[in-house]
Amino acid sequence: MKRIYLICATALLFGCSGKTIQTASGLRYRILEKGSGEAAKEGDEILLYETTSYRNGTVLYSNYDSNSPVKVLIGGNQATQAVDEGLRGMKVGEVREIVAPPHLVKRKNYPDNVSPDSTLVIKMRLDEILRN
Structure with missing residues (x-):
């Protein structure tokens, strides 16, 4: 019964398209658009667009509509564990x-508008991997 509930809850969160992957930490993700090139890895500095929201769709933060991606060092404690983990393996685009x-x-x-016990939905687009 628990497995059926998880499948139904995932379908409600993500819709019926795309494969949802769950990691050992409990992070769940799906790829909405494929990228190209090398995969980002721990220690890479990247440029990222993201929108963070509650599961009900209330947006807490977004830089998607700006021309200013956020620079993040993967594994450098510059983002939440979820973002760090979600970035690993992503390709540009x-x-x-x-x-x-x-x-x-x-x-x-925590910012005033974010409850510390919230599950968040984060949409991320890897804009660039900054390598020398």
């Missing part, structure tokens, strides 16, 4: 939607 449980989105100081 790839878009992923991740569902991050509370233990992967904890921050030292």
Whole structure:
């Protein structure tokens, strides 16, 4: 019964298209658009567009409509564990939607509009991998 519930809940979150992957940490993601080139890995500095929202669709943060991607060092404690984990393996141009449980989105100081026990949905597009 639990397995059927998980499948139904995932279908409600993501719709019926695309394959949802769950990692050992509990992070769930699906690839919305495939990218190309080499995959991003820990230690890479990248440029990222993202939208973070509650599961009900309320947007907490987004830079998608700007011309200013965020620079992040993967594994450098510059983003939440969920974003760090979700970025690994992404290719330039790839878009992923991740569902991050509370233990992967904890921050030292929460913005006023983010509850620390919330599961968040983060849509990410890898714009560039900055390699020398």
